[in-house]
Amino acid sequence: MKNTAQPLLEEYQLGDLTLKNRVVMASMTRGRATNAVLVPTPLMAEYYAQRAxxxxxxxxxxxxxxxxxxxxxxxxxxxxxQVEGWKLVTRAVHDKGGLIFSQLGHIGTASHPDHLGGELPAGPSAINPQTKSFTSEGFKDTLTPRELTIREIKQTVQDYKQAANNATKAGFDGVEVHAHSGMLIQQFLSAATNQRRDEYGGSIENRARIVFEILEAIIKVWDSTRVGIKFNPVAISNVGIMRPDEETIPMYQYILKKLNDYNLAYLQVEGPAEDLSGTPVQVLQVNYFSHFRKHYRGTLMANLGFMQQTANAILQEGTVDLVSFGVPFIANPDLVERFKYNLRLSHSNRETYYTGGEYGYTDYSSAVQEGVIGQ
Ligand SMILES: Cc1cc2nc3c(=O)[nH]c(=O)nc-3n(C[C@H](O)[C@H](O)[C@H](O)COP(=O)(O)O)c2cc1C
Structure with a gap:
């Protein structure tokens, strides 16, 4: 379907998958796997199906x-x-005609012993990332972690592969590698948290090695066209000491150049949430996504702060191919329909982002339920 007034509503061919529109729901931790074994629940299946x-x-x-x-x-x-729990989710989304990728993540040194049976978190180096971890007793400061051995790094890569394999069993349509937000991969990329002297530390190539080892492992399980990756090179808040530095731009240029050879489903890039003036990445401030377009040939997905108009505009310009929305999907399960009929968006309640069971999760109504549009 061609909808030039709203390119957001046009179909998009993502490898062998036909997306019915270019509105992607971004990954959002919602803290509803409220059981000791961290298994997805029927409530989660309902939440995702509402957004199909x-x-x-x-x-x-x-x-x-x-x-x-x-x-x-x-x-x-x-x-x-957990795989059985995810089957409920993927089935519910597929029954509503949707598609869903699993986002694979590892928090590395940004964890806390409270999550790990008292053990220290581990990552590239024994350096406190100086972030916070959300525990059952609220936010706690991170600690000085333990350095992963090479054997453990190789095992972690294998764990990504196993998780990707589990995602096939659970019925997902693909996987996304979570490589931003101060998580394990970003801890390897940043010289502030990676001071290793072996093949995983030092040069840009060495620090980025784990990205490609993880991708190589995952594409043994999934066709590369079903694998996406998400980066944010310009995050300043919430990443502790992993702030952009003089090597950030060369690092991502190196990564993007190499990613061109992978024929991935997409590269998702999160935009700047803060003013970049005076930072080592200030050159990215203007026309942010064009910098990535210049270096990356595949499907590019833009994220952060987009609304209907800005998303349609960036697609119209041709700078990116897809736009992902996080917060707008929380209170607008039918975000696509609201775009289609130019309807007002509902606001979400931050207090229930990570807690509250069905409240602030599955109880946001669609425009049909509100009687704004007919069925
Ligand atoms: C409640 C909440 C939880 C989030 N959890 C994740 C997550 O698990 N993985 C991730 O990659 N990004 C996560 N994000 C970031 C979003 O995917 C997205 O990048 C961000 O919200 C910016 O997009 P937006 O302006 O459209 O909301 C989260 C955001 C919110 C608001």
């Missing part, structure tokens, strides 16, 4: 192994029971 009119849903960040846990009530995808 998105061209593609990206699941919340999901743990690839036990060591990767760093936030309460976030589901995993490393046990058979």
């Amino acid at each position: 009119s998105a061209g593609l849903i990206l699941s919340e960040g999901t743990w690839v192994n036990r060591q990767s846990i760093g936030f309460i009530n976030v589901p995993g995808i490393y046990t058979p029971q």
